[in-house]
Amino acid sequence: MCAHQNTQQATDNWKEVKEFAKKALPEHIITFIEECKKEEHPESKLIKVLQLVQEHFGYLATTQMDAVAQLLQVPMAKVSGVATFYHFFRLVPRGKYLIRVCLGTACYVKGAERVVDKLKEELGIQFGETTKDGLFSLEGTRCLGCCGLAPVVEINEEIFGQVTPDKIPAILEHFSEKETEKQ
């Protein structure tokens, strides 16, 4: 029933669209979108595609969203609608290490607020911002599901449990040291 969704023919400039997309998106994402279009309801994979884009670039830039819209043949308005609706997506680049402080109930009653204050103080940034050296970004996040270890901070998928403000400097140092070592 959804054959009309496979709308390669819908645009008469398909060649240019593909050229444009190739510049904006990496190969594996283009292949993924093409695979989707062979199945029913390809437009339903929009969220997954955007997740892949963000995984690759760290955020969603307008050119990439535009390319996704063209390739998947969904309106740009819908793409940006989805990108701004869900917390997961970011429209600005972020630091190398994304610090996410769990703001779930258990963490809240166990003092996550004070952990946030300390992080803001140490890094000199607010939620949604990135440090000048591009190393750390700070975000609040919904419950990470580790309530037994509250308060919890997640840094690039590594989870730190029972964090107190005192522990923050050491945790941050651990990551900045990693960077200096690399250099």
Add this chain to the structure above:
Amino acid sequence: MNSVTNNFEALFKKAEEFRNSLGYSEKIRIRVGSATCEHAAGSYTVYEEFQKHILSSGRQDVILEKTGCTGRCSCEPIVGVFVPGKLPVKYQLVKRDSVHKIFMDHVVGGKIVQEHLLDKTPDSCKYHVLMCDGSGCGGALEGGLRFQFEMRVAESGLKPDEVWLTSIGCLGFCTITEKKEQTVQVMVRPDNIIYRIKTIKDVDDIIENHLKKGKVVQRLVAKEKPISQRFYNLYGDVAFFNKQTRIALRNAGVVNPESIYDYLHYKGFLALKEVLEKNDPEWVVKQITESKLRGRGGGGFQTGLKWTSARKAKEKIRYIICNADEGDPGAFMDRSMLESDPFSIVEGMIIGGFAIGAQKGYFYIRAEYPLAVERINHAIEECRKHNLLGQNILGSNFSFDLEIRLGAGAFVCGEETALIHSVEGERGQPRVRPPYPTESGLWGKPTVINNVETFANIPPIIVYGPEWFAQVGTKQSGGTKVFALAGKIQRTGLVEVPMGTTLRNIVYGIGGGPAGGKKAKAIQTGGPAGGCIPEKYFDTPVDFDTLGKLGSIMGSGGMIVLDEDDCMVDVAKFYMEFCQDESCGKCTPCREGTKRILEILIKITEGKGTEKDLENLERLAKLVKKTSLCGLGRAAPNPVLSTLTYFKEEYLAHVKHKKCSSRKCRSLIHYEIDPEKCVGCTICAKNCPVPCITGERKEVHVIDTARCIKCGRCFEVCRFKAVKKL
């Protein structure tokens, strides 16, 4: 015998052969917890450290395995050491440094490392006897079984610490078919034998032969294995666990979540086999209806009814969706089930798909749970490999497949119509119901959406029968409920108890009460959509309806204990911040209402509120509750309304006297230094970020309250308790 049976038996045989080839019965097994929470606590490094030790010791008789999490969060990482013929030993809070001692002393030397034990088993204990306290057993012998057993053990000449008696939640023996007459079940560890007792003579027989001479009393041995036997064999000595009744979590911490063979060994896919063998979807729906299973996602709608209405739809293309978008802050039971027992959720979904006549199912999992996604993905692939998913499952004429869709962080997607939009690749906004998804759901087709826990309950209902499941719970609601117990409580973790268990039992009996001898003030149930239940109602039996009457909801099962240090206005504000942020913006009452409610709450916590504000707050909250489009808006005012009902005096103190009795609201407190206690150590002044503390060394210090930002740092660092929060 039809082909389904043959195929299943072949598969089962393969699984057993594989397990036997590992030589479980004669080898020592070390099992390290492996779930997000366990990893966070450091179980990765513990696992690696054990690996190194086994390799360097060259021992061939030690197996290292991963297992899910049992839900004893604050003690993680948990490591089990199982020596054949000995009581299973679990260690808590194992760190890399403690691995060496555990390996050398216990695995090599055979001596238990006492300081790391998760709840202490008496050292000299030879036998551990567990007595079922479940509603089906218990008290059948005169004077109670426990009493009889205790008395007779004492008279028998056995040393008191040689045999250890414990009452436990429920072995689940009422599950099995051989039950024809009233018996009481006891389990003897480490032999892992279950006896069915009818008379006092039976008790004597067990004491004389088994406990004294080590000879099993064959005539009393139960032939079938009840649902919780394995669980109790592993965890029967842990106080946190043995008051629970494990059905949905039956395999959590028991099976290896990455092994389909392990799952098969513990009655995995037996339910699916039975269903496909019978090949009668109506029968499946009937079983589920009779079990009185109600949706565990929060709404509590009868699962059987939902399935029936999907079956009635004319449209033959149907979908089934597992809602694993566990967005409630403070709830993590779904994550634990997905990570610790993924195959059972998959099995539940396949059975559900068969019952409603679906061809395809979707797992909607939140992206914040990467490990859960990985495990479910793995489980789906394994099932495809073994013909448990795909074309003609187990040789039947039923074909079904599953696909994972990731959520992208939107609380409202827990609402079913919003979830459907999200699966379709749209913004997750709800729509007006009816039509209900069971008539017109995903792409306009009949769709059933059930929660993770609901699916986890399906296989046991099929295997052990709906009568058993129904009798575990209350009249209106069968089975158990898993709660995520967190907040100000000694033992945090997952608690599975029969419907109808009292809150007090959960908080004090299982959770051990609040930490530090403080008093519990309230329980917040059901996440942002739930309410706060004050201490005086702790004797309420937990069920969908009873919690509703108290102005709260069951929700997905988050349970946050609040103590005297928590300000109820502040808690209400916290939840309202959450709901306001998560409101999708589609309907006005929720979009505007939550914003205005939040503004009033902020005003009150800042000490600028008036009594008029309280009136407005209540009126607005009731309005939002009545007029919002979906469950999010309709439930968002619950935390406010329930705290207004039960803790009105706290609100009044905030607006009338500008006082926060729990000293939580920053604007309403200030810090002072007690000149009698201050010794002039200067530590507060050194730590003050402003700095606003002055004073010479060895002289009394003073806080300049005008400049103080009330960060509380001085209060924390003072070793003489001279800084006062007022």
